Amino acid sequence: MAEISESAVRKVLETIIDPATGRSVAALGMVGGIATRGGHVAITLDVDPSRGPALEPLRQACEQAVRAMPGVLSATAVMTSERPAQPPPPAPGGRHGHSHAPGGKTTGGGGRIEVPGVKHIIAVASGKGGVGKSTTAVNLALGLAANGISTGLLDADIYGPSMPRMLDVKEKPESIDGKQLKPIERYGIKTMSIGYIVAEDTPMIWRGPMVSSALEQMLRDVQWGDLDVLVVDMPPGTGDAQLTLAQRVALAGAVIVSTPQDIALVDARKGLNMFRKVAVPVLGIVENMSYFLCPKCGERAEIFGHGGAHEEADKLGVPFLGEIPLHLDIRTTSDSGHPIVVSKPESAHAQVYKNIAGRVWKQLSANQRGPRAAPRIVVQ
Numbered sequence: 001m002a003e004i005s006e007s008a009v010r011k012v013l014e015t016i017i018d019p020a021t022g023r024s025v026a027a028l029g030m031v032g033g034i035a036t037r038g039g040h041v042a043i044t045l046d047v048d049p050s051r052g053p054a055l056e057p058l059r060q061a062c063e064q065a066v067r068a069m070p071g072v073l074s075a076t077a078v079m080t081s082e083r084p085a086q087p088p089p090p091a092p093g094g095r096h097g098h099s100h101a102p103g104g105k106t107t108g109g110g111g112r113i114e115v116p117g118v119k120h121i122i123a124v125a126s127g128k129g130g131v132g133k134s135t136t137a138v139n140l141a142l143g144l145a146a147n148g149i150s151t152g153l154l155d156a157d158i159y160g161p162s163m164p165r166m167l168d169v170k171e172k173p174e175s176i177d178g179k180q181l182k183p184i185e186r187y188g189i190k191t192m193s194i195g196y197i198v199a200e201d202t203p204m205i206w207r208g209p210m211v212s213s214a215l216e217q218m219l220r221d222v223q224w225g226d227l228d229v230l231v232v233d234m235p236p237g238t239g240d241a242q243l244t245l246a247q248r249v250a251l252a253g254a255v256i257v258s259t260p261q262d263i264a265l266v267d268a269r270k271g272l273n274m275f276r277k278v279a280v281p282v283l284g285i286v287e288n289m290s291y292f293l294c295p296k297c298g299e300r301a302e303i304f305g306h307g308g309a310h311e312e313a314d315k316l317g318v319p320f321l322g323e324i325p326l327h328l329d330i331r332t333t334s335d336s337g338h339p340i341v342v343s344k345p346e347s348a349h350a351q352v353y354k355n356i357a358g359r360v361w362k363q364l365s366a367n368q369r370g371p372r373a374a375p376r377i378v379v380q
Ligand code: ADP
Pocket: 126, 128, 129, 130, 131, 132, 133, 134, 135, 136, 162, 236, 288, 289, 324, 325, 326, 327, 328, 330, 331, 332, 334, 335
């Protein structure tokens, strides 16, 4: 099946007119992101929160129009706003959205989103896509659980959620009281992903009043219960959305995933700087696809010039958490919904992830200040 192109989706969105302004959602700059995967299309609409409820019909119209495109199996549009819902911001001059000058806002530690019962929220981030961030996040979470730590995993990659595939989740989360959703338990961890709920009908959690931010809902409106660690798989990159997440969520720390190539390391540095700007401690760098371990002969080949991330971490003064080889088993297990830490727990690769998890936990438990102590944004 041919993949649906982003530009084809955008074209369709050019035909959806906002009755209040007479302009299309595309022309209004509302289309925040488009992700397509195997006939499933997800769209985020950046909207002004004050117009939220009034825009519900427009959101539905976008979904319907995209759903009607040939080859589209499902379409989901989610309204997001980067402006904090509460307390209402003073809005000095600028409008919401793309005005986030890094470090320019003084969201105090007190304004950060916390999840009651969750001791440490950590982000797994990468400077760019495709470096294995989600694979690392999943196996790190499972590695923490394997070390006896109660763990949750939130797939915050609303543009391309990967947890349904990586954890083989087909069921939908249940609602508890019409307000909160129960996380889906898999392999001993609690998980939530927008991908669990967006495929068909608009789920209740996204319906109705304005969604101030998709992630905020997944943190607040999911019954995470008591957890030692909640691992957040961030959207790839270091744009506004990521910066907003980094600054709004009470993160105890961040793990940066990088491949050894220089270019990726440049991106990794951007990730590092992003967290530093918002004073989130960087727990360390993981080098993924570090070397190639031939599945036939066991020979090790350093195709990307292995070791770059370790050197870089030393230079930047952040811990190096470990190196993960490029290996078919890692790909096939995570792509089939049975990550290697649980499907081959005795393997050397599983051990690598468990060691990384151990190093992360050591830092978190040594720093029991917890998220409440999240410092203020450092203005550069
Ligand atoms: P990202 O989240 O950075 O976009 P993913 O975790 O989705 O990246 O990984 C991209 C692809 O690379 C997936 O197919 C995944 O299975 C594969 N992959 C990730 N890490 C490894 C590894 N160490 N060895 C082999 N394949 C890997």
